[in-house]
Amino acid sequence: MRKFLLLILSLVLVLSMVACGTEGDQPSGEEEDLTVGFIYVGPIGDGGYTYAHDQGRLYLEDNLNVNTIYKESVPETQEVEQEIRNMIDQGAKAIFATSFGYMDYVAKVSEDYPEVAFFHCSGYKTTDNLATYFGRIYQPRYLSGIVAGLKTETNNIGYVAAYPIPEVIRGINAFTLGVQSVNPDAVVRVKWTSTWYDPATEKEAAVALIDEGADIIAQHQDTTGPQQAAEERGVYSIGYNTDMAEMAPEAYMTAPIWNWGPYYVEQVQNVIDGNFQSHQYWGGMEDDVVKLAPLTELAPEGAEEAVEEAKEKILNDELIIFEGPIYDQEGNLKVEEGQQMTDEEMLNMMWFVEGIEGNIE
Amino acid sequence: MRMIKRENISNKKAIQIRTGAIIGSLILSGLFIFFLGHNPLDVFISMMDGAFGSIYRIKDTINIIIPLIMTSLGLMIAFKMKFWNIGGEGQILIGALFASYFALNFSFLPKPILLLVMFIFGFIGGALWALVPAVLKVKFETNETITTLMMNYIALNLVTYLQYGPWKDPQSFGFPKIANFTENALLPKVFGLHIGWIVTILAVVIISIFVSKTKYGYEIKVVGESKDTANYSGIRVNRVIIRGLIISGGICGIVGMMEVSGVNGTLTDQVSAGYGYTAIITTWLSGLKPSFIIPVSVLFAGLIKGGGFIQTAYQIPQSAAEIIQSMILFFVIGSEFFVQYKLVPDKRNEKGRERNVS
Numbered sequence: 001m002r003k004f005l006l007l008i009l010s011l012v013l014v015l016s017m018v019a020c021g022t023e024g025d026q027p028s029g030e031e032e033d034l035t036v037g038f039i040y041v042g043p044i045g046d047g048g049y050t051y052a053h054d055q056g057r058l059y060l061e062d063n064l065n066v067n068t069i070y071k072e073s074v075p076e077t078q079e080v081e082q083e084i085r086n087m088i089d090q091g092a093k094a095i096f097a098t099s100f101g102y103m104d105y106v107a108k109v110s111e112d113y114p115e116v117a118f119f120h121c122s123g124y125k126t127t128d129n130l131a132t133y134f135g136r137i138y139q140p141r142y143l144s145g146i147v148a149g150l151k152t153e154t155n156n157i158g159y160v161a162a163y164p165i166p167e168v169i170r171g172i173n174a175f176t177l178g179v180q181s182v183n184p185d186a187v188v189r190v191k192w193t194s195t196w197y198d199p200a201t202e203k204e205a206a207v208a209l210i211d212e213g214a215d216i217i218a219q220h221q222d223t224t225g226p227q228q229a230a231e232e233r234g235v236y237s238i239g240y241n242t243d244m245a246e247m248a249p250e251a252y253m254t255a256p257i258w259n260w261g262p263y264y265v266e267q268v269q270n271v272i273d274g275n276f277q278s279h280q281y282w283g284g285m286e287d288d289v290v291k292l293a294p295l296t297e298l299a300p301e302g303a304e305e306a307v308e309e310a311k312e313k314i315l316n317d318e319l320i321i322f323e324g325p326i327y328d329q330e331g332n333l334k335v336e337e338g339q340q341m342t343d344e345e346m347l348n349m350m351w352f353v354e355g356i357e358g359n360i361e
Numbered sequence: 362m363r364m365i366k367r368e369n370i371s372n373k374k375a376i377q378i379r380t381g382a383i384i385g386s387l388i389l390s391g392l393f394i395f396f397l398g399h400n401p402l403d404v405f406i407s408m409m410d411g412a413f414g415s416i417y418r419i420k421d422t423i424n425i426i427i428p429l430i431m432t433s434l435g436l437m438i439a440f441k442m443k444f445w446n447i448g449g450e451g452q453i454l455i456g457a458l459f460a461s462y463f464a465l466n467f468s469f470l471p472k473p474i475l476l477l478v479m480f481i482f483g484f485i486g487g488a489l490w491a492l493v494p495a496v497l498k499v500k501f502e503t504n505e506t507i508t509t510l511m512m513n514y515i516a517l518n519l520v521t522y523l524q525y526g527p528w529k530d531p532q533s534f535g536f537p538k539i540a541n542f543t544e545n546a547l548l549p550k551v552f553g554l555h556i557g558w559i560v561t562i563l564a565v566v567i568i569s570i571f572v573s574k575t576k577y578g579y580e581i582k583v584v585g586e587s588k589d590t591a592n593y594s595g596i597r598v599n600r601v602i603i604r605g606l607i608i609s610g611g612i613c614g615i616v617g618m619m620e621v622s623g624v625n626g627t628l629t630d631q632v633s634a635g636y637g638y639t640a641i642i643t644t645w646l647s648g649l650k651p652s653f654i655i656p657v658s659v660l661f662a663g664l665i666k667g668g669g670f671i672q673t674a675y676q677i678p679q680s681a682a683e684i685i686q687s688m689i690l691f692f693v694i695g696s697e698f699f700v701q702y703k704l705v706p707d708k709r710n711e712k713g714r715e716r717n718v719s
Contacts, residue, residue, distance in 0.1 A: 043679065069673045076538075077632075078625040082421060083669075089417050090673060101536060164535040194525055194537060350535065360535065 056260025076101025145178020411670020456614025487614015
């Protein structure tokens with residue numbers, strides 16, 4: 001045993017020395033190109049949120065002469081800090097951390113590496129070299145609400161949601177306002193899963209909502225689990241993140257989707273040119289960073305026109321989604337007639353609008 | 362074919378078997394890497410490079426080595442008594458939970474006192490969690506493999522409950538996260554590594570002396586070899602088991618304290634990071650000898666770290682990297698079977714063959 005272990009240990013040491021000596025031959029050795037690191041909360045094959053970010057990464061590779069590295073399924077714990085340090089150790093000069101729960105860790109690491117540009121998706125903490133970015137996905141969510149509101153027959157729409165944080169709550173509210181703009185009687189029922197990525201749990205939550213009478217399933221989750229539930233139970237669905245038509249051809253109608261590529265290219269170009277500055281980007285449909293996926297033929301009659309009309313109004317600023325009068329679940333007037341919620345208020349939104357059944361824990 | 366226990370296998374033979382296993386694992390995982398479209402040799406070298414290739418990477422690997430060695434030491438004491446403590450994971454979590462309680466609620470204490478309190482209660486937490494299966498075992502002869510394993514799930518769900526419920530940081534806007542510890546609840550660093558590495562070295566020395574030089578260490582050994590002998594020679598077996606498990610679980614609890622205070626800076630439901638399970642393998646492979654736990658833990662930490670590295674360096678999917686790690690593990694552990702046993706052809710067949718020949 002002793003000799004065996006000594007053998008392994010010496011093997012390890014020798015190999016690591018060899019490895020050190022030949023570092024120049026490593027794949028990360030192309031020094032001219034900028035290396036950009038991406039940290040994902042799920043696998044790139046999730047068909048949803050992480051997939052959308054990874055499409056952005058590929059778009060970046062196609063459009064700029066950069067080298068990208070990524071790491072999948074990084075939990076929202078101190079592990080993300082290690083992964084970021086690893087990537088910087090491997091030469092990354094820009095880091096995109098793509099999940100909300102990475103926030104504190106990214107903020108901490110960014111202070112240790114002032115020469116690296118950090119981008120955190122969906123958070124609210126910035127530092128001198130940490131920017132935040134997100135899209136006004138609530139705009140296309142509102143549009144998807146119109147489709148759901150026109151389609152539902154039971155007036156019972158199920159919504160599978162990850163965590164009760166402002167990002168998710170805002171989405172549910174916008175969706176509900178969209179539903180009620182065409183169907184004031186419809187109710188949106190929310191089920192929390194406490195996970196971003198867990199196909200089985202998300203599917204179960206959707207099944208429970210369907211059992212309680214929902215005939216449309218919408219979601220704020222990273223996977224296609226809820227879509228599959230809708231498909232199997234023969235109800236209709238609204239996806240999220242990417243076009244999910246292939247996952248649920250008999251259920252899927254449309255989805256609010258992400259288009260990260262152009263933002264990634266713009267920002268990495270800034271890093272290359274030495275023009276990177278910390279910022280808080282929150283682009284909407286006018287930037288094409290968020291949009292509604294094409295409606296499938298399962299979408300109800302008149303939906304195409306209604307969506308198109310609302311979309312034009314949003315783009316012209318004629319329709320502001322969070323403009324009063326808006327009431328909360330208890331019927332209190334939260335936003336007065338003619339008033340608009342500020343970005344700050346929207347980013348801290350911790351209440352549900354009228355017409356939602358469910359609690360914020 | 363049937364298997365026969367090997368008597369006094371020669372060192373040469375054992376080394377041959379183990380070397381064969383390593384080579385076999387490299388060939389098989391090499392084939393797998395080849396089919397993924399990479400040069401296996403480059404990937405293996407890269408794995409080593411990722412784990413030990415720079416000061417920074419070595420430090421990172423040591424951060425994995427520390428909990429592996431400590432947990433292995435804890436499990437070793439139980440294993441020596443043939444008490445199969447599969448509950449390292451839960452003991453780590455509860456140790457972390459106890460320590461976190463003080464970090465979150467007594468942050469006004471001066472740093473050395475707070476850390477000492479966290480350390481002590483980390484030990485107590487882990488010890489309590491191991492004590493339950495130990496008492497069940499000596500009182501009711503329950504199967505400790507099952508009870509310690511089940512205690513893991515209770516611990517995990519307890520921490521999850523606190524993280525998603527009562528302990529959730531009110532400043533996190535609904536995101537299930539326990540507040541970060543204040544500065545005085547964080548372990549200080551020595552040479553860029555949290556002070557746990559010194560604790561670990563001390564623990565290896567103390568445990569080595571404890572098991573080989575003290576009366577109580579001897580009792581543990583006797584209980585492991587034969588409870589009847591132990592009874593006959595006047596050793597109070599139940600007391601030895603209970604005391605042993607308090608130490609075993611307590612050491613795992615200290616791992617939990619060091620992970621929340623030295624590495625994570627807060628408690629999460631992922632704080633144990635599978636160390637409780639990986640340590641079962643490292644403890645077993647070390648032959649229950651403290652001095653061997655170190656090289657085995659270094660090897661395993663290298664595998665974990667190197668596996669993570671090749672994911673980003675070669676864009677090998679996470680699951681594929683895990684398959685490579687598991688293949689290497691499978692061979693290494695599998696070889697232990699052949700060190701212990703040998704396969705011989707079934708006698709009946711042999712006789713038949715003989716008859717045919719004659």
